[in-house]
Amino acid sequence: MDSLSMTGAAGTTRIEGVMAAISERIATRSLVPGARLPSVRSFSKTMRVSVSTVVEAYERLAAEGVIRSRPGSGFYVCGPLPPLSLSETGEKSGRNVDPLWISRQSLEVGDDAMKPGCGWLPPSWLPQAALRKAMRTLARGDIGVLANYGTPLGLPPLRQLLARRLGEHGINVPPDQIMLTESGTQAIDLLCRFLLEPGDTVVVDDPCYFNFHALLRAHRAKVVSVPFTPMGPDVELFGQVLERHKPRLYITNSAIHNPTGAALSPVTAHRLLKLADASGLIIIEDDIFADFEQVPAPRLAAYDGLDRVIHIGSFSKTLSASIRCGFIAAKPEWIDDLVDLKVASSFSCGQVSAELIYLALKDGSYRKHVEALRVRLAKAMDEVAARLEAIGITPWLKPHAGMFLWCRLPEGLDAADLARACLAEGVILAPGNVFSLSETAGRFMRFNVAQSADPRIFDVLKASMRKLRAIHKDAAASGITAA
Amino acid sequence: MDSLSMTGAAGTTRIEGVMAAISERIATRSLVPGARLPSVRSFSKTMRVSVSTVVEAYERLAAEGVIRSRPGSGFYVCGPLPPLSLSETGEKSGRNVDPLWISRQSLEVGDDAMKPGCGWLPPSWLPQAALRKAMRTLARGDIGVLANYGTPLGLPPLRQLLARRLGEHGINVPPDQIMLTESGTQAIDLLCRFLLEPGDTVVVDDPCYFNFHALLRAHRAKVVSVPFTPMGPDVELFGQVLERHKPRLYITNSAIHNPTGAALSPVTAHRLLKLADASGLIIIEDDIFADFEQVPAPRLAAYDGLDRVIHIGSFSKTLSASIRCGFIAAKPEWIDDLVDLKVASSFSCGQVSAELIYLALKDGSYRKHVEALRVRLAKAMDEVAARLEAIGITPWLKPHAGMFLWCRLPEGLDAADLARACLAEGVILAPGNVFSLSETAGRFMRFNVAQSADPRIFDVLKASMRKLRAIHKDAAASGITAA
Structure with a gap:
């Protein structure tokens, strides 16, 4: 009898009534995540409906993911959304193209x-003697450096040295427009947090450094890609992507592209920046392979004068990946807000790391x-x-x-x-x-x-x-x- | 004449027509952010309306923030939303309660x-000799430690040592449920990213460590607070906040509360956890002042067995703030996803820092x-x-x-x-x-x-x-x- 009435209009209304009653209890938290629902029998009495109406209502709520059944034990309110997971499948065993x-x-x-x-390079390829020497120098140095937080922008002499090095690549930037970070990756992470709202679109090269994908997923960004050619990204397609997707940001490697090893040609760099200007696109130029270069390739930041290009780098490829230190060079209006964001999310970057990097870089042997x-x-x-x-x-x-x-x-x-x-x-x-x-x-x-x-x-x-x-x-x- | 017609229905329609024409050009990107609008005179010809109609339309668009005027130079399309700024006013000079x-x-x-x-402590209060010794030991040590990335979870012997120390506070956790981070702040930042969707509600103590406010603003969370008593948060009000705001997360200091110096009483800890259980609340327990304690106060993680409590700490208060290293202890289901998130956002935490902290902690002098x-x-x-x-x-x-x-x-x-x-x-x-x-x-x-x-x-x-x-x-x- 009940099974017949369930398909009729009156049955449907009764089932929906039970579903609504449970949903309301969940909404008002009289049933909280993890709580057991009233038994089918008792709730059928409460609602003055048949047992099978309650069964059907519970089944539908389970199908909607609101509750779940534990065999032999009844129905339970589902918990809140699971925490963010970056692995695409949730299954770690099969993560082959993750x-x-x-x-x-x-x-x-x-x-x-x-x-x-x-x-990265094998440790034996890195400047062992200079690193050990930097370590010994620091062991004898000022206790403040060994024990205290660093300044918000980061170690001044290292920022001065970086300003000089960037100048050699045509990027003219004063030391107070350079902020040290914990690493190159953290530099990009901070910038994504600074520039992106969830749902914003970001362009990457195809192929590009795989961690850009993971990082952008963590920022809940939409990612689109443009094929990479031996001269840089395909400018024609890049223009089309700008028009179609109106991305906020483009993240790329300059100088030596990962994974292809290609370098941006001057004409591609120029055309890219023209497109970026016209559409308000911001560019993060990740230059962590700078020191490998034999002949300098063009830098977007040098052409653009740090107007819409943000230049980042680190020392993990040529000095040490164990001593974490990276940097961001950006226009002055942005640096101050980036410092706030760094203080909020990591308080201070390590003075010991910055000092070690500085000592190793300024060592004549570098x-x-x-x-x-x-x-x-x-x-x-x-x-x-x-x-x-x-x-x-x-x-x-x-x-x-x-x-x-x-x-x-x-x-x-x-x-x-x-x-x-x-x-x-x-x-x-x-x-x-x-x-x-x-x-x-x-x-x-x-x-x-x-x-x-x-x-x-x-x-x-x-x-x-x-x-x-x-x-x-x-x-x-x-x-x-x-x- | 025009100024009269502007107030009439026909004038209004004409003004709106001009506004719509400009808006459409912006939407289709024929006018991009930063672009100059057609001059008032030329656009009045294009649209076949009076100059003052265009002036009024431009003024209204400017009032809406779609375009802005540069005196003596015309009107320009406004850029996309400015990047995230954590300072409340945008003005840095007056930031007194920021x-x-x-x-x-x-x-x-x-x-x-x-x-x-x-x-933090003055550097002279920190264990100078132990830090210098750790530095010298590392200078002589394995080049892999000095040069290479660390493992995803972080230095195994340090995690073993932490597991033992946490055990002394009643928190039983194997080393593989402990992940090292760059700092205590980064630990909380990673967890917020893991657990929060923008718009989620988070409870904090009132008063609480001020950086929690800045950090939560960076995560676009809604923040509510519960008055703090000498025994911990006011449990009565805490319950009401859970009911009214259904927060996802509670961030607090255990052991020694910042800024009050109060400690959670056992009964408050117990009642808090009961409330958290009933409402599905997750708790981050920030225990960075652990080593200052004379008599151990209750730890929420110890009562809860790391079920809904995540325990974090660092060494910045008793060892060194310059050598960045923190940790997260959490249930096994979460640790693996947290490692993914760490790799994506900072790739690896510094092996040099972890090794220095380990050497200093295991030194008999600590x-x-x-x-x-x-x-x-x-x-x-x-x-x-x-x-x-x-x-x-x-x-x-x-x-x-x-x-x-x-x-x-x-x-x-x-x-x-x-x-x-x-x-x-x-x-x-x-x-x-x-x-x-x-x-x-x-x-x-x-x-x-x-x-x-x-x-x-x-x-x-x-x-x-x-x-x-x-x-x-x-x-x-x-x-x-x-x-």
């Missing part, structure tokens, strides 16, 4: 693991270290490129400097499959699609030439590629289409 | 300034340092309390430990006025209302007893109080009501 996957893999394994996919590093990287670049080409993996371009080789795999091979296969053999790779918002880099792989000295890496690559090809061949032979 | 005011004042002045308003510190603070507390009482400034309670004295000023004196007057004499104070969301602490002032050794502080206070009273008396005599 932008955070490589970061965590590379950070978790030890120094002696084979990780051509990671984004320039020699960097020069030797460039030569060593260029040599490794040639060697690794030759080794990769020997097994059919071809660089997309020959970068003028830096540590990255962006390579195309042989036809029919998927980079994520290859990364998975090599991971099983202890080699951590960086498959192309983690860098690509459009996921059009499934046949690309980024290699860090400084982390590719071990010949076993190429043996593992070769063997894994052979294995994957065999699987594909088998699948084809048995009539199943290979993905 | 929560960021004290932070920046205290951080900007040198170590030898008189700053009884600041929130426990002795902390014991001596407690005795020294207790002595300073008595002395400063006596000096303040001698000039009519009365502690709200006698804290059982820590460095803060929360004091009431004599009748008729305003703490912000007094802070302003003393700042002119080179003494930085912390006026009550920067700690108070409801701005009901206008007669209170927080004193840091460790920063109040200089007798000139009390001379300046006394003289400034006398001066302010004289001004009030004059104002009263001349018939003007004193504010």
